[in-house]
Amino acid sequence: MNRVSRLFAGLGAALALGLAASGAVRADDPLKVAFVYTGPVGDHGWSYQHNVGRQAVEKAFGDKVKTTYVENVSDGPDAERVIEQLAAGGAKLIFTTSFGFMNPTLKVAKRHPEVKFEHATGFKRADNLATYNARFYEGRYVAGVVAAKMSKSGTIGYIASFPIPEVVMGVNAAYLGAKTVNPNIKIKIIWVSSWFDPGKEADAAKALINQGADVLMQHTDSPAAMKLAEERGVYAIGQSSDMADFGPRAQLTSVEDHWDEYYIARVKAVMDGTWTSTDTWGGLKDGMVVLAPYGKAVPEDVARLADETKQAIVDGRLKPFTGPLNKQDGSVWLKQGESAPDKDLLSMNFYVEGVEGGLPK
Amino acid sequence: MDLVLSILLGVVVAATPLAFAAIGELVTERSGVLNLGVEGMMIIGAIAAFAATYGTGSYIIGSLAGALAGAAMGALFGVLTLSLMSNQVATGLALTLFGLGLSALIGQSYSGVSLPRFPQVHIPILTDIPFVGPLLFGQDGLVYLSIALVAGVSWFLASTRAGLILRAAGENHDAAHAIGYPVIGIRYLAVMFGGACAGLGGAYLSLVQTPLWVENMSAGRGWIALALVVFASWKPTRVLGGAYLFGGVAILQLHSQALGLRVDPQILSMLPYLATIVVLVVISRDRMTMTLNAPACLGRAFHASS
Amino acid sequence: MFKLVPRREPNAPMLYATPFIAVALTLIAGFGLFTILGKDPVQAMGLIFIKPLASYNSLAELLVKGAPLILIGVGLSIGFRAGVWNIGAEGQFTIGAICGGSVALGFYPGGGFWLLPLMALAGALGGMAWAAIPALLRTKFHANEILVSLMLTYVATLLLGFLVHGALRDPDGFNFPESRLFQDDALLPKLLPGSRANIGFLVALFAAAAAYVYLERLMLGFQARVLGQAPRAARFAGYSERRIVWSSFMISGGLAGLAGLFEAAGPVGQLVPSLPVGYGFTAIIVAFLGRLHPVGVVFAGMLMALTYIGGETAQIEMSLPSATTGVFQGMLLFFLLASDVLVNFRIVRAGKPLAPASAPAAARLTPAA
Known part of the structure; x- marks a missing residue:
């Protein structure tokens, strides 16, 4: 039993260090941008393309952004927790990429007015919740x-x-x-x-x-x-x-x-402080x-x-x-x-x- | 005529993975073990077969790898339930969870690649007979293997001494043990055979049905295979019939839509499940026939200390 | 060579020690897994097992995730003890959500203090009705309840999809397949302010306590245990198999239906096609991890909830793919299930022959006949 408790103690100490480190936020910290996918990134379809967009954001902004994603999130009760966790964890801009995430995103957005949210394919918006879709x-x-x-x-x-x-x-x-x-x-x-x-x-x-x-x-x-x-x-x-x-x-x-350009534009808007809640429905013309x-x-x-x-x-x-x-x-x-x-x-x-x-x- | 032929060919492709997985589970259950982890063993077989075929270019090595990987999963299940006496229902469910996760992990490096078409048998003259030719003599090798497996299992269980011993272990493990048969050893072999068959079923999915790897591609077929075993009332030949019936319903459902019949797809999708329940009721109605069919020790752990 | 020798009585110290042994083994195996994948194992396991316990919000989420697992797991463990195999709790969960949710939608936008109890009643009855099918088919036609209840799960999921695409669809929702958001009176009261934890968790604890009393004190509970441990002895003693099957299915089905309604009226707040996310299946594992004991089920449910939430945390913080979490969870379950052997068996050096003994009761499964 001793070994087990020592292992736990070790884990606890490691965690405490981690928390302490993340507590100190500096002004030039990278912008945290998060993505929530409904499928695996390896589906070669919907979630895959959103992830391509995420990679484009990383490439465009380098170490000025830190992106993170959660895949295989079901549309049901788990979505709200994941989005909440991302918002509470310091993400400043969160893209939720499935219609089923609409109500969970709205709920979390109400609790976190300081965080910007973007929901794909939905129709509910708020001051800090924009929607986007492609034609x-x-x-x-x-x-x-x-x-x-x-x-x-x-x-x-x-x-x-x-x-x-x-x-x-x-x-x-x-x-x-x-x-x-x-x-x-x-x-x-x-x-x-x-x-x-x-x-x-x-x-x-x-x-x-x-x-x-x-x-x-x-x-x-x-x-x-x-x-x-x-x-x-x-x-x-x-x-x-x-x-x-x-x-x-x-x-x-x-x-x-193609979400690349849209994602890059929205991340840039947050960085510049020009982000507003919009309803985007882009098509061939917009390159979406x-x-x-x-x-x-x-x-x-x-x-x-x-x-x-x-x-x-x-x-x-x-x-x-x-x-x-x-x-x-x-x-x-x-x-x-x-x-x-x-x-x-x-x-x-x-x-x-x-x-x-x-x-x- | 062409349409009928192509529907039938489609049924064969839909039925074969089910037949593989179900005949394996049948042997497992006849030895007295209930393994609900068929889905997990299938998906591991699918990724192993795909990876091996992609790496070596040989469909034979690929199929073997699928069978071996499935057997390894079966052995894992055996260690847990037979040696360590864990509960079979819970372990089977955990096996599925594990298999889906592990296959996705291995499969990460194989997303986006695909294989050439699985070779089909072509026998001059015979395959060229209209209608009957392509149906009977123009399938891929795994289809014939699945039929041979069913025939082999049928013969093995009914006519061999080893088959008799296997059935004895499933019917009354205490008696089988008292006579001196190694109940646990028999069940290990049966569970690994079941895993190998499920692995082949998975191999059929990733090599023939859709020659590519995608996460979760078994999409619940392992569960249907479980239903099939009961549907077939533990009789090998009926497994084959059942697999073709299930495959047939699935394919006809799609064809009826393409023909423009107004039926709700959700309601149509319920049909195979409802059909299984009906058949279950019909075969179980008479207590005698059910007792004759179901292995009496199914799912019961066995332990002997001598 | 070592051999397993059955113990006369389950070993009490082992009963409490095995979960820790299993967790320790999982930590060691996980260490290997994460190292192979090139991830920092200490960080990964800290995120999975400890981080979720370190904040108010994630503790509340543990209750959200644990409540349905406990509620369903408690009901299932009663049936499993009696050798009645309800594998279809997922379907009963879904039907419970449909029935309870329909009540809310039927009175929309009206409501009152009576609405929620009525929904809960409808949810429980719905789950019971769905569970009555395998119970009826088993008692009338001896049809295997594992298969029937499993098949009905698929039917229930498809039925939910059918209804939210049609009859229950939100009339103002642009034809998207989901119901209206429930009115306020149809939502479960919160347990912890500012979080999603609701009174469903209290109901789950209450159900566990009630099950404890039922199994330990009441006659029917005694019957249920006898039937599971020795079906033939039970029959000789005059217990009715029919009654046991029915009561097992009614209890587990009712609780699963209630859990489904709580999910719809709690964290989700509407009916959506993806409402069933596998709680009914996970609860089977929870029931066994808890050794079919109500108190054990409560702990097992919380442990499973922890690994799910911890897995998400690890995905967010160190981009661990979700597949890794599945493998890790699978390993934890294997170790937990396997370590049970130490409770019921002793490990001794092989040598002296011993009398054969049959397996422990909890590990048995009786087929339909």
């Missing part, structure tokens, strides 16, 4: 154009996760983009009820290919579908990050999330959504058309959701020339006319 649907619209151009069978397969507005928006945008080049294009959708289940995503990809899809799109996070498309000789559009490593032949392009370099299979005319479409969105000449546009049931959503307000997009729970199948409730 992924813009990238998906362009991807839809590429997919329809490259599809010989006229069928696009779409692997979807959960029927939340974000994902429904993506399906509709991809379909509308595809329809501009092929009015008869069909889009087949499989909901896998998971953000991340490589086996199930691969099975869904297989089912879609078997039912005639020759271009796959996905709104799930693993590269399984890309890998399968490579094997089966069909094309695919990547998600979140550049997945060309998994489908060097199959990947036509990828709808990437980026299309990966076109794959070798994409011929020049398709690449040109995609670039033109992209440029039109960047210039604001083209808004993907513009009337005349009906809902799936035939009722009018947008009249001629009318563009969907952001509020409609952020609560979208219906397919547009032409998409087949039922939207799960």
